[in-house]
Amino acid sequence: MNLASVFAGPFDAYWAQSILRSVGVIAAVLLPAGTFVYLFLFKMVSFMQNRLGPMEAGPYGSVQLLAEVGKSLQKEDIVPDRADRTLFKIAPYLVVGTVLLTYVVVPFGPDMVFIDSNVLGTGIFFVMAVSSISVIGIILAGWASASKFSLLGGLRAAGQLIAYELPLVLSVVGVVIQAGTLDLQKIVTAQATGEIFGWGALGNPYILTQGVALLIFMIAMQAELAQTPFDMPVAESELVTGYMTEYTGLRFLLFFIGEFASAGAFSAIAATLWLGGWYLPGLDLTADYMNVVGPLVLLGKTMIFGGIIFFVRFTYPRFREDQLQRFAWKVLIPLALVNIFATGVLKVVF
Amino acid sequence: MTAVTEPTEQDQLAYVAAKAADSRVNVELETDDGMTLNIGPQHPATHGTLRIVAKLDGEQVLWAEPIMGYMHRGYEKLVEVRTYPQVTTLINRIDWLGSFANEVPFILACEELMEIEAPPRAQYIRTVLHEMGRISHLIMGVGDMGVQIGALTPMFYAFRDREYLLNQIEAATGGRFHPNFDRIGGVKDDLPAGWIAETTRIMKTMTAFCDQMDDLLMGNEIFEQRTRGIGVIPPELAQLYGLSGANLRASGIDWDLRRDSDSPMAWKHADFKVITHTDGDSFARTWCRLQEIRESAKIVTQLLDDLPSGPIMAKVPRIIKVPAGEAYVATENPLGEMGYYVVSKGDLGPFRVKIRTASFSNVSIVPWILRGVYVPDIITILGSLYFILGDIDR
Numbered sequence: 028m029n030l031a032s033v034f035a036g037p038f039d040a041y042w043a044q045s046i047l048r049s050v051g052v053i054a055a056v057l058l059p060a061g062t063f064v065y066l067f068l069f070k071m072v073s074f075m076q077n078r079l080g081p082m083e084a085g086p087y088g089s090v091q092l093l094a095e096v097g098k099s100l101q102k103e104d105i106v107p108d109r110a111d112r113t114l115f116k117i118a119p120y121l122v123v124g125t126v127l128l129t130y131v132v133v134p135f136g137p138d139m140v141f142i143d144s145n146v147l148g149t150g151i152f153f154v155m156a157v158s159s160i161s162v163i164g165i166i167l168a169g170w171a172s173a174s175k176f177s178l179l180g181g182l183r184a185a186g187q188l189i190a191y192e193l194p195l196v197l198s199v200v201g202v203v204i205q206a207g208t209l210d211l212q213k214i215v216t217a218q219a220t221g222e223i224f225g226w227g228a229l230g231n232p233y234i235l236t237q238g239v240a241l242l243i244f245m246i247a248m249q250a251e252l253a254q255t256p257f258d259m260p261v262a263e264s265e266l267v268t269g270y271m272t273e274y275t276g277l278r279f280l281l282f283f284i285g286e287f288a289s290a291g292a293f294s295a296i297a298a299t300l301w302l303g304g305w306y307l308p309g310l311d312l313t314a315d316y317m318n319v320v321g322p323l324v325l326l327g328k329t330m331i332f333g334g335i336i337f338f339v340r341f342t343y344p345r346f347r348e349d350q351l352q353r354f355a356w357k358v359l360i361p362l363a364l365v366n367i368f369a370t371g372v373l374k375v376v377f
Numbered sequence: 378m379t380a381v382t383e384p385t386e387q388d389q390l391a392y393v394a395a396k397a398a399d400s401r402v403n404v405e406l407e408t409d410d411g412m413t414l415n416i417g418p419q420h421p422a423t424h425g426t427l428r429i430v431a432k433l434d435g436e437q438v439l440w441a442e443p444i445m446g447y448m449h450r451g452y453e454k455l456v457e458v459r460t461y462p463q464v465t466t467l468i469n470r471i472d473w474l475g476s477f478a479n480e481v482p483f484i485l486a487c488e489e490l491m492e493i494e495a496p497p498r499a500q501y502i503r504t505v506l507h508e509m510g511r512i513s514h515l516i517m518g519v520g521d522m523g524v525q526i527g528a529l530t531p532m533f534y535a536f537r538d539r540e541y542l543l544n545q546i547e548a549a550t551g552g553r554f555h556p557n558f559d560r561i562g563g564v565k566d567d568l569p570a571g572w573i574a575e576t577t578r579i580m581k582t583m584t585a586f587c588d589q590m591d592d593l594l595m596g597n598e599i600f601e602q603r604t605r606g607i608g609v610i611p612p613e614l615a616q617l618y619g620l621s622g623a624n625l626r627a628s629g630i631d632w633d634l635r636r637d638s639d640s641p642m643a644w645k646h647a648d649f650k651v652i653t654h655t656d657g658d659s660f661a662r663t664w665c666r667l668q669e670i671r672e673s674a675k676i677v678t679q680l681l682d683d684l685p686s687g688p689i690m691a692k693v694p695r696i697i698k699v700p701a702g703e704a705y706v707a708t709e710n711p712l713g714e715m716g717y718y719v720v721s722k723g724d725l726g727p728f729r730v731k732i733r734t735a736s737f738s739n740v741s742i743v744p745w746i747l748r749g750v751y752v753p754d755i756i757t758i759l760g761s762l763y764f765i766l767g768d769i770d771r
Binding site: 075076077078175176179255256258259262263264265266267341342343344345346347348349350 | 412414415420421436523524525526527528529530533534537594597599600602603751752753754755756
């Protein structure tokens with residue numbers, strides 16, 4: 028049976044599209060994640076810390092990432108004696124799966140979408156709903172490891188991710204009110220065609236009008252991704268590596284990919300919501316070439332946010348768990364609510 | 378089915394005795410009130426093999442206890458089978474970050490027993506190297522405090538600047554970490570050519586490092602939130618537990634052996650400030666260490682400026698026999714008071730050496746200070762107490 032006969036049946040278009048979409052999602056997840064790791068985790072941080080970073084694997088250490096993946100794949104797959112084997116093994120897949128689902132609704136160009144808006148028109152709502160699934164994976168990992176450090180890490184993660192889900196959602200609400208839609212593609216269009224007091228040369232990227240929301244989103248995102256200064260779940264000097272302590276090999280790699288891929292996913296969503304997504308002023312919004320240029324533009328904007336995430340990560344020390352909760356409930360959430368209120372009022376006034 | 382034998386009373390007593398003997402080892406099995414967490418012996422935060430058994434209620438510590446001895450190397454016994462000149466090789470591995478400082482009090486104790494005194498130039502060189510050891514030690518302490526709190530970058534800056542210092546120590550002594558340079562009656566060699574100018578220049582780098590850390594670490598709001606008011610040691614308690622060094626001075630007690638003892642070393646010729654702080658919390662301890670680096674850099678610069686000329690060795694017999702007697706000499710080491718009680722019977726080697734190390738006393742306050750804190754604070758408090766495992770266990 029050759030490949031052509033697979034596509035020769037009545038569902039050929041369906042299969043071809045499905046395979047393309049799957050490959051596309053995986054590429055969309057791995058590409059930014061890999062770039063983040065190499066560009067920021069390996070190189071930018073090394074320069075910040077007065078060292079060179081990986082230099083041996085490939086020119087300028089560029090294939091270090093493949094070496095790391097190869098190393099992880101070779102490692103023995105260890106499950107602790109008293110661990111709950113099934114849950115222990117499922118957990119990392121749950122975390123990575125969440126990230127894959129997050130990417131599904133991100134638009135990359137006028138036609139470069141995984142799911143059409145008339146199939147799933149509530150894009151950003153879907154993202155917020157799906158991204159909380161990873162918490163379950165993390166709690167499972169922490170509980171099933173049968174290790175006290177993992178348990179503490181898992182519980183910290185649960186408390187933190189739930190507390191910061193709220194400011195994350197509330198900050199997005201401001202953008203949604205201003206755009207008048209939940210669909211990410213339409214939010215991009217709204218920013219591209221928008222005007223600031225009648226001046227439309229730049230469009231209206233919401234970073235200008237929803238700056239407070241972006242700030243809240245960035246802080247909450249940092250906490251959702253468990254990056255310093257909110258990295259208590261994996262606090263390596265306290266809890267070894269938190270919920271990941273007992274994982275090795277492929278499963279640890281999956282957690283690692285999940286961490287950086289979700290950094291990529293959240294950056295892409297921030298870029299879509301606040302920086303105009305795949306559109307750049309001066310380009311044609313509906314032209315065919317935007318399907319090629321669009322993903323690159325989005326990747327570039329994603330890198331801006333990724334750079335900020337990792338710059339903060341390697342600049343600040345870590346909060347304590349109770350300080351983090353206080354910050355979420357007493358500062359971020361009230362601020363987000365005020366932002367929503369102000370946006371609503373101004374929306375009605377103008 | 379096998380017959381179940383009734384345990385005799387003797388069995389039960391033996392069982393209880395065994396339980397009591399290693400109750401601290403088995404304590405993790407008791408889970409009736411709260412969860413017992415074993416932090417260490419292998420744990421990234423304990424810089425070595427200190428083990429902390431903590432009983433937790435949620436994230437709060439009900440009680441905690443340090444368990445030492447995982448790195449006991451028996452130095453006090455080992456020095457008894459060595460001759461006096463051989464001892465320094467061994468003892469500079471006690472507190473491995475401030476090695477040269479470990480040699481000094483032992484040599485001073487031997488010199489006291491032999492009633493010789495090193496010539497002034499040797500004393501100056503000793504003091505300079507002692508202070509350079511202190512700087513390279515405390516730099517790591519400040520950087521490490523950053524790591525414990527989650528900021529990795531200060532550690533790399535500390536490594537960067539310590540490298541200049543270690544190069545200088547290597548240039549003068551031949552060893553980066555274990556100089557083995559101090560001799561009874563003087564030091565091994567004179568300083569190499571150009572060393573003084575280079576070292577003076579590097580002391581400016583050290584001051585720059587302090588400025589940088591003042592901005593980067595001490596001025597960071599999160600760092601302050603994590604350390605201010607955490608792990609407060611009242612001054613009376615600090616004295617009761619026998620703390621020394623920056624841990625004591627951070628509680629407001631102005632006591633420094635460099636100034637307060639009549640040591641033959643050259644500290645009395647230098648003009649420096651003893652850094653104290655009134656708060657006694659983790660922040661104060663880290664702050665004191667950072668400021669001590671500045672003062673040490675000052676001392677080194679001053680002493681090198683007016684380094685006397687002359688011999689570097691006193692007249693010492695070729696085969697060293699220390700006359701019978703006892704002597705205790707302590708100096709202010711990077712971690713605090715370090716002293717050697719040397720008992721000699723007039724042989725080639727010491728009869729008995731008791732080593733008083735600073736870290737051992739400093740961690741003894743851990744059960745008191747950790748009561749009621751949160752798990753992340755365990756790490757910051759331990760980081761701010763700043764101990765070296767080799768210094769605890771010897």
